[in-house]
Amino acid sequence: MQYFVSVIDDRSNSGTPDEMVAIDAFNDRLQADGHWVFAAGLSDPSTATVIDNRGGEPLFTDGPFLESKEFLAGFWIIEAPDLDVALKLAAEGSLHCNRKVEVRPFL
Amino acid sequence: MSDVPEAITQVHHEQWARVVAALTRRFGDLDIAEEAAAEAFATAVERWPADGVPPNPGAWLTTTANHKAIDRLRRESKRDDKHKEAQMLSADEPPEPLGVVDDQRLRLIFICCHPALAMETRVALTLRMVGGLTVPEIARAFFVQETAMGQRITRAKAKIKAARIPYRVPSAEDLPARVSGVLAVLFLVFNEGYLTTGSGSDPVRQDLTAEAIRLARLIRALLPQDGEVAGLLALMLLTEARRTARISATGELVSLDEQDRGAWDAALISEGHQLVRERLATGVAPGRYQILAAINAVHTSARDVRDTDWSQIVALYDQLVRIDPSPIVAMNRAIAVAELDGPEVALAAVDRLEGSLAGYHAYHATRADLLRRVGRSEQSRAAYDKAIELTGNTAETAYLARRRDQLG
Numbered sequence: 001m002q003y004f005v006s007v008i009d010d011r012s013n014s015g016t017p018d019e020m021v022a023i024d025a026f027n028d029r030l031q032a033d034g035h036w037v038f039a040a041g042l043s044d045p046s047t048a049t050v051i052d053n054r055g056g057e058p059l060f061t062d063g064p065f066l067e068s069k070e071f072l073a074g075f076w077i078i079e080a081p082d083l084d085v086a087l088k089l090a091a092e093g094s095l096h097c098n099r100k101v102e103v104r105p106f107l
Numbered sequence: 108m109s110d111v112p113e114a115i116t117q118v119h120h121e122q123w124a125r126v127v128a129a130l131t132r133r134f135g136d137l138d139i140a141e142e143a144a145a146e147a148f149a150t151a152v153e154r155w156p157a158d159g160v161p162p163n164p165g166a167w168l169t170t171t172a173n174h175k176a177i178d179r180l181r182r183e184s185k186r187d188d189k190h191k192e193a194q195m196l197s198a199d200e201p202p203e204p205l206g207v208v209d210d211q212r213l214r215l216i217f218i219c220c221h222p223a224l225a226m227e228t229r230v231a232l233t234l235r236m237v238g239g240l241t242v243p244e245i246a247r248a249f250f251v252q253e254t255a256m257g258q259r260i261t262r263a264k265a266k267i268k269a270a271r272i273p274y275r276v277p278s279a280e281d282l283p284a285r286v287s288g289v290l291a292v293l294f295l296v297f298n299e300g301y302l303t304t305g306s307g308s309d310p311v312r313q314d315l316t317a318e319a320i321r322l323a324r325l326i327r328a329l330l331p332q333d334g335e336v337a338g339l340l341a342l343m344l345l346t347e348a349r350r351t352a353r354i355s356a357t358g359e360l361v362s363l364d365e366q367d368r369g370a371w372d373a374a375l376i377s378e379g380h381q382l383v384r385e386r387l388a389t390g391v392a393p394g395r396y397q398i399l400a401a402i403n404a405v406h407t408s409a410r411d412v413r414d415t416d417w418s419q420i421v422a423l424y425d426q427l428v429r430i431d432p433s434p435i436v437a438m439n440r441a442i443a444v445a446e447l448d449g450p451e452v453a454l455a456a457v458d459r460l461e462g463s464l465a466g467y468h469a470y471h472a473t474r475a476d477l478l479r480r481v482g483r484s485e486q487s488r489a490a491y492d493k494a495i496e497l498t499g500n501t502a503e504t505a506y507l508a509r510r511r512d513q514l515g
Contacts, residue, residue, distance in 0.1 A: 001271050082273040083223060084281075105270040 001105065002037060002079055003086040005093055008100040009073035012044035019098050026096040030078065035089055041074035073099070111156045114164075119148060120321075122165040123239030128211035129169050130176055131274055137218070137264045139176050141236060147172035212237065213329050214276050216322065220289040221272050228263045229292050235260055238296075238318045248299055248315055282330075289326065290339050290396065293319045297343050301350070302500050310354055310502035316347055334386055338397030341382035345403035348375035353502075360506035364412040376407045398427045417446040434463040438473060450480040468497035472507060484514045 015023065030036040045064035052059045064071065076093060080086040086103055094101045126147065130140035147168045161167040219232040231249070234240040240248075246256035266272070277285040300315025323340040330336050352370040355361050383404040386397050393401065402423045409415040424440035438460055445453030454477040457470070464470035475490035491511035495504055 003270075081271075083221075083270045084273050084277070086270075087223065103270075107269075 001081060001086075002077055003083075003090075004104045004106060005076040005078060005086075005090045006072045006102045006104070007041075007074040007076075007093075007097055008070050008102060010070050012073055013041065014073070015041075015097065019096070022096040022098075026093060030076070030089070035078045035080060035085075037077040037079050039074070039076040042072060045071050070100075111160060114160045115148070115151055115155060118151070118160075118164040118168070119239055122168055123148070124212045124215060124237045125165055126168050126172050127236055127239075128215040130172055131215060131218070132211055133173065134176055134180075135274065137236060137267055139179060140172075141264075143172040143176035143179065144168075146175040150175075210276060210329060212325060214274050216289055216326065217276055217285060218267060218272060218274050220285070220292050221267070222285070222288055223270065223272060224263055224266065226291070226295070228259055229288070230295050231256060231260055232263050233292050233322070234296065234315075234318065237322060240314075240318070244314075248303075248312060283333075286326070286330065286333060286336065290323075290335060293323050293326075293343075294339060294396075296322075297346075301346060302503070310358065310360070310500050311350060313350070316343070316350065319343060320347060334389065334391055335394045335396050337382050337386055338394060338400045341379045341386075341400035342396050342403055344375045344382070345379035345400060345407050348372040348379065348407065358502055358505060359509065360500070360502040362506070363406065368410060368412075371407065379407070380404050393426070395427065395431055398423055398430075402427075415446070417443055421447050434460045435467070435469075438464060438470060442473060445477060445480070450477045453477055454481060466497065468494050468499075468503070470494075471497060472503075475507070475510070479510070479514060487511075488514050 027036065027039060030039075045067075048064040050061040050063070050065045052061070074097075076090075078086060078089055080089060083103075083105070086105075090101050090103045123144065126144045127137075127140045130143055131137055134140060150171055151164075151168060155161075215237050216233065219236050220229045224232065227249070231245050234245045234248070235242065242257045242260060243253050245260075246253040249256070251259075276282070297316050297319035300312040300317075300319065303310055303312050303315075320340070320343050323336070323343055326333075327336050327340050348371050349363075349366060351372070352366040352368070353361055361367075379400065383397075383400050386393060387401075402420055405416050405419050405423070420443045421440065424436065424443055427436050428440060438457060441453040441456040441460075444456060454474070457474055457477060460470065471490045471494035475487050475494055478484075478487035478490055488511055491507050491514075495507045495511070498504055498507065
């Protein structure tokens with residue numbers, strides 16, 4: 001079962017060198033323990049473009065689909081047998097990256 | 108056969124959680140488990156009056172519910188996909204024998220009290236899945252619309268399934284943290300029963316207090332070494348013991364000092380005292396529920412209110428303040444201080460809490476009583492009015508109004 005762990009921040013690319021070291025070490029452990037699927041940081045929401053091609057003609061809109069102070073700044077996709085394991089990993093992730101995180105199961 | 112409905116009620120009380128737990132284990136789905144259990148009980152209501160109550164009602168219900176669940180999955184798998192059928196096939200294993208220590212029900216409690224669910228959802232789900240209360244009953248108990256309560260429970264079950272909240276007792280390292288959440292749920296259920304909120308309802312909901320005690324006993328049987336489990340059970344028993352003396356014939360709340368102590372339930376008190384003594388003997392530092400139980404043990408040890416050992420009660424509150432420095436604890440400590448050092452000292456302590464407790468009816472009721480005792484009638488009257496305005500309990504309203512009207 002896969003879980004999406006989003007990292008919530010109010011700035012993009014704001015990790016300190018210490019945080020980056022902690023995140024790398026945590027990622028290594030996720031890989032060693034078989035929980036790793038993928039992880040990445042995201043550029044600032046101001047770099048986003050929203051596309052709506054439902055009308056046949058693609059409509060491009062500059063900016064994110066939701067304007068908010070806090071946003072998705074990065075994510076992990078982890079493999080875990082159940083929510084308890086996912087929550088434990090996410091709690092460690094929050095500690096290591098020093099940010100709030102949200103856990104959602106994949107469908 | 109006239110006692111069949113009574114037997115069904117009793118079996119429902121004793122076996123509901125067991126049946127739901129057995130089916131949850133087998134099908135891994137709370138929704139299926141709950142619906143099949145409900146259908147099995149409906150079948151019992153139909154058949155038992157004619158056929159008689161089976162010799163092992165629990166086994167009968169579990170078997171019947173299993174068949175209902177398999178029927179449902181079969182119907183769905185015809186409509187739906189093949190993977191449902193796989194689930195159905197695995198359901199044909201014989202059910203696990205139900206041991207004396209039935210930890211399936213404990214697992215059910217832990218799934219319902221999972222920290223990923225909101226506290227109010229945990230309470231509702233526990234009452235439904237473990238307590239067997241219907242959605243309308245739960246909605247009534249917490250004064251929300253039936254549809255809203257139904258949706259809350261449905262959403263919770265969907266989250267449990269989609270996020271794969273595991274159906275198990277947490278591992279030893281997680282257990283202490285998770286048990287405290289379960290105890291908090293049971294305490295909320297109990298308190299809702301003991302001082303029911305909302306006007307126009309019974310001031311006491313004995314079904315809720317009884318259910319909370321029953322679940323606490325269950326957890327106690329499975330975790331006999333846990334001090335806070337014992338403490339909460341003792342606290343509930345010592346509180347429940349006073350229930351009948353707490354409401355007068357005219358439906359008015361009777362305060363502790365005015366209660367007929369002969370009407371207290373001696374068996375519950377003795378059991379509660381036994382638990383408190385047992386915890387004291389361990390010498391382990393007590394937690395919140397154990398201290399509250401000890402306070403109630405001191406109250407219930409006095410055959411007359413004048414014999415109450417107030418210095419011991421204040422000492423216990425001092426202990427409680429150290430682990431829980433909340434304004435409510437400070438207020439309750441002040442009530443005991445009033446008996447030891449006089450109402451002026453207590454009033455000064457209570458007045459300092461206004462900032463945090465101004466919206467709490469008990470704060471105003473406490474102040475009203477203290478103001479009355481120091482002879483400040485006008486202010487006392489205003490405080491009674493404020494307390495009446497804020498309380499939702501009919502018996503408490505009657506009590507406060509009478510006290511207010513007695514002011515000179």
